Amino acid sequence: MALNVVCLVGGVGGAKLVHGLAQILEPEQLTVVVNTGDDFWHYGLRICPDLDTVMYTLAGLVDPVNGWGLAGDTRNTLQALSRYGEDTWFGLGDQDIATHLLRTEGLSQGKRLTEVTQDLTARLGIPQRLLPMTDTPVATMVDTVEHGELGFQVYFVKMRWQPTVKNLRLSNIEAAAVSPEVEDALARADVILFGPSNPWLSIMPVLSVPGMREALTSRDIPRVAITPIIQGEAVKGPASKLMAELGYKQSAKSVVQYYQHIVNGFVYDIRDTDLQVEGMRGVALNTLMQSDADRASLARQVLDWISSWN
Ligand code: GDP
Numbered sequence: 001m002a003l004n005v006v007c008l009v010g011g012v013g014g015a016k017l018v019h020g021l022a023q024i025l026e027p028e029q030l031t032v033v034v035n036t037g038d039d040f041w042h043y044g045l046r047i048c049p050d051l052d053t054v055m056y057t058l059a060g061l062v063d064p065v066n067g068w069g070l071a072g073d074t075r076n077t078l079q080a081l082s083r084y085g086e087d088t089w090f091g092l093g094d095q096d097i098a099t100h101l102l103r104t105e106g107l108s109q110g111k112r113l114t115e116v117t118q119d120l121t122a123r124l125g126i127p128q129r130l131l132p133m134t135d136t137p138v139a140t141m142v143d144t145v146e147h148g149e150l151g152f153q154v155y156f157v158k159m160r161w162q163p164t165v166k167n168l169r170l171s172n173i174e175a176a177a178v179s180p181e182v183e184d185a186l187a188r189a190d191v192i193l194f195g196p197s198n199p200w201l202s203i204m205p206v207l208s209v210p211g212m213r214e215a216l217t218s219r220d221i222p223r224v225a226i227t228p229i230i231q232g233e234a235v236k237g238p239a240s241k242l243m244a245e246l247g248y249k250q251s252a253k254s255v256v257q258y259y260q261h262i263v264n265g266f267v268y269d270i271r272d273t274d275l276q277v278e279g280m281r282g283v284a285l286n287t288l289m290q291s292d293a294d295r296a297s298l299a300r301q302v303l304d305w306i307s308s309w310n
Helices: 012-024 049-058 076-083 094-108 113-123 152-158 180-188 199-208 212-217 239-245 252-259 292-307
Strands: 005-009 030-034 040-042 045-047 129-132 139-144 148-151 165-171 191-194 223-226 265-269 281-285
Touching (some): 012 049, 012 292, 030 180, 040 152, 045 094, 049 129, 076 094, 113 129, 129 180, 139 152, 165 199, 180 212, 191 292, 199 212, 199 239, 199 252, 223 292, 252 265, 265 292
Parallel strands (some): 005 030, 005 191, 191 223, 223 265, 265 281
Antiparallel strands (some): 040 045, 139 148, 139 165
């Protein structure tokens, strides 16, 4: 298998598939393009939750229970902040802070987020390419019924995604551009995968970068999304709740329809039936990744299915 695979992802769900792909592909065959709409400043540090989740996963360092953060990390810094009376709603592990310090230092020296990320991944011994969707800071803003517009992390972490979402907006997206590295990876891709990430919170920001849709669709190659929704439910997180709030039916079919103009293949789950959508190739696989072996198996089956297209 000498395919070049580019996988678009958010955090925890997407990282599982990326880990599966990393188990079956040579490192130079895999490039991961990650959502940065969740990124924010906190105590003067630039925090990129999705990039960190994928980076820690590929480095074998991720906390296996949460699927994010570092395994065995401690919270002494957070405790010291609460001693000052701070409301420590965002979980910063002590070791995790090292990542944010180095990233913030790199950015303050004028490096692009892509360069800083390459530096961090190289130092952690990650051989695959991990790229932010853009170098320009953008921010997903969540307009809610109860609290008006909230920054993404306030909605997601502080309020545990309980507010009712009316609308989503990407602040500063008009200033963003596809980086040369993402452009190059997409130009050389044989297959583009959309990980089983939240379509609205994780993939929509990637697709919204000016020039991204054109770069994704400029050549006629397989572009395949893997469902994050099984039997109408998200495996984790707000995807299903959000879908209802944004006026979609809570079903993998809504995900297919959302991606209809950008993908040409869809992987839905074997537990779902009747998901064939006209004009699009579809396959039912076991998409629930409960073990490392499940991840590799799904990655292999997705690529095998795609290679059977011709
Ligand atoms: P986040 O940014 O950390 O929320 O991560 P993502 O957007 O990448 O992933 C969240 C999505 O992953 C949720 O909508 C979940 O339903 C989905 N997800 C998580 N684990 C699995 C899994 O094992 N299989 C499938 N099909 N979807 C999953």
